[in-house]
Amino acid sequence: MKLVFAGTPEVAVPALDALLASGRHEVAAVVTRPDAPAGRGRRLVASPVAERAEEAGIEVLKPVRPKDPDFLERLREIAPDCCPVVAYGALLPRVALDIPAHGWVNLHFSLLPAWRGAAPVQHAIMAGDEITGASTFLIEEGLDSGPVYGTVTEEIRPTDTSGDLLTRLAFAGAGLLAATMDGIEDGTLKAVPQPAEGVSLAPKVNVEDARVDWRAPALRVDRVVRGCTPAPGAWTTFRGERLKIVQARPVPERTDLTPAQLSAGKNNVYAGTGSYAVELLWVQPQGKKPMRGADWARGVRIAAGETLGD
Numbered sequence: 001m002k003l004v005f006a007g008t009p010e011v012a013v014p015a016l017d018a019l020l021a022s023g024r025h026e027v028a029a030v031v032t033r034p035d036a037p038a039g040r041g042r043r044l045v046a047s048p049v050a051e052r053a054e055e056a057g058i059e060v061l062k063p064v065r066p067k068d069p070d071f072l073e074r075l076r077e078i079a080p081d082c083c084p085v086v087a088y089g090a091l092l093p094r095v096a097l098d099i100p101a102h103g104w105v106n107l108h109f110s111l112l113p114a115w116r117g118a119a120p121v122q123h124a125i126m127a128g129d130e131i132t133g134a135s136t137f138l139i140e141e142g143l144d145s146g147p148v149y150g151t152v153t154e155e156i157r158p159t160d161t162s163g164d165l166l167t168r169l170a171f172a173g174a175g176l177l178a179a180t181m182d183g184i185e186d187g188t189l190k191a192v193p194q195p196a197e198g199v200s201l202a203p204k205v206n207v208e209d210a211r212v213d214w215r216a217p218a219l220r221v222d223r224v225v226r227g228c229t230p231a232p233g234a235w236t237t238f239r240g241e242r243l244k245i246v247q248a249r250p251v252p253e254r255t256d257l258t259p260a261q262l263s264a265g266k267n268n269v270y271a272g273t274g275s276y277a278v279e280l281l282w283v284q285p286q287g288k289k290p291m292r293g294a295d296w297a298r299g300v301r302i303a304a305g306e307t308l309g310d
Contacts, residue, residue, distance in 0.1 A: 001081035001185050004061075006031040006104070010048040011170045012086035015107055018174035019084065020056055025181055028078050029059040031066075033089050067093045075099050082184060084177055085139065094141060102184050104139040107177045109169045110202070111135060111151055113194040116144035117202035121169065122162045124202075126227035128219070130156055132165070134173035136180040138191045143201075147191030149180045161229040205232060212236045214260035214309055217275040218250040233284075236260075236308045238300070243308070246282035246290050260307040264297035271308055 003025050005016050019027050030053035035044040046054070053060045063071035072095060082102035097104055110120035112135040117123075124132040133153040140146040152172045156165060183189025210228040212221055212235065225234040225248045234245045248271075257263055257272025264270075270277040280293035 001025050001102070001181060002079065003027050003181065004029045004031060004075065004078060004080040004083045004100070005049075005053075005085075006083055006088040007049040007086040008033045008047045008089045009087050011166055012049050012088075013052050014170045014174040015084065015086045015177045016049060016052055018178040019181065022178050022181070025185070027056075027058055028080060029061055029074075031061045031063070031071075031075075031083075031088065034062045034064055066090055066096050072096060072099070082181065084181060086173070086177070092139060097139060097141070105136055105149065105177070105180060105184070106139050106144070106146075107173045108135050108137060108144055109133075109166065109173065111153065112137060112144060112148055113197075113199040115200055115202040118204040120202040121166045122202070122205045122227045123200075124227075125156060125160060125162055125165065126205075126223045128223055132156055132169070134169050134176055136173075136177055137194075145194060147193045149183065149189050149191050150176055152176045159226070161226045163230045207232050207235075210234050212245060212309075214271065214307075215274045218252075218273040218278050219275070221273050221278055222248055222250050237310060238285075238308055241286045243286070244284035244290075245280060246284055248278045248280055251277045251279050260309045262297075262302050262306050262308060264294070264302045267294050269293045269297035269302070 003019060005019060005027055007016060019025060030049060032047045032049045035046050037043065038045040050060050061071060061074060076099055080100045083100045083104040085104050085106040092104060110124065111133040115123050131153055133151050135151045136149040138146040154169055154172060180189060205228060210232045212224060225245050228234040229246065236243050236245060251270060254270055254277035257270060257277050259272050259274055261272040262269065269280045271280055282290050283293050283296050284290040285296060
């Protein structure tokens with residue numbers, strides 16, 4: 001088939017690579033978000049997908065909005081059979097959805113209908129799920145509600161951050177997306193409507209969602225830290241300044257601390273929760289680089305009974 005691939009961040013690059021390597025389909029063009037300011041100089045930088053497409057000599061389309069007439073006209077000229085999508089980052093209007101003969105097929109990082117929305121991996125970890133996966137589905141105008149072509153499953157490991165899990169799903173999902181294109185082309189794969197039961201939503205996780213509630217049980221604190229790493233980053237406050245919690249570890253044997261209370265030793269620093277303590281393995285003080293929790297604690301000289309948060 002002739003394909004137009006739509007995607008923007010680094011997590012979409014493995015799927016593009018899988019399609020380029022398949023030898024069975026032609027990736028005629030790539031659709032991605034416009035260049036965005038980045039770094040201290042705030043200079044405009046192309047998306048990871050745009051950079052990979054340019055390396056491969058593929059035409060790159062960067063519409064400000066997918067409903068822009070010039071973009072729609074160029075898409076009609078290319079006349080793709082199908083448009084595979086991974087984390088493109090913009091809503092597709094009906095006029096665009098109708099152009100490819102086999103529609104737009106999205107790789108979504110959950111087992112649909114669970115965790116529909118922008119942050120499925122983060123929500124799966126924060127909810128304490130043990131299994132997640134990726135799904136390919138035909139895009140409709142609803143939120144991740146289209147019929148599903150295929151799935152792969154992935155175990156959520158006890159120490160997984162959302163970054164760890166998303167990296168594994170990006171590669172597993174790349175193979176799934178390539179296989180889905182094969183099945184659509186040869187007619188062996190049919191999309192199956194999602195069940196009405198088991199729907200859950202995964203809206204974007206904002207900075208306030210990532211604030212640690214030390215009254216919550218230790219397992220909940222651990223899940224929030226892992227689910228919000230690397231972005232937006234779990235955080236609390238200490239002496240009125242923001243402190244990012246980069247890595248923590250539940251410690252069931254420490255039950256002597258009240259919620260948010262700190263206890264520092266020579267090589268460890270602990271914080272109390274609503275159940276038992278967590279060890280602060282890595283933290284990042286405001287305006288500084290990440291550091292080991294014990295090194296931070298020695299530097300700030302935690303007083304007896306001192307706490308995190310307001």
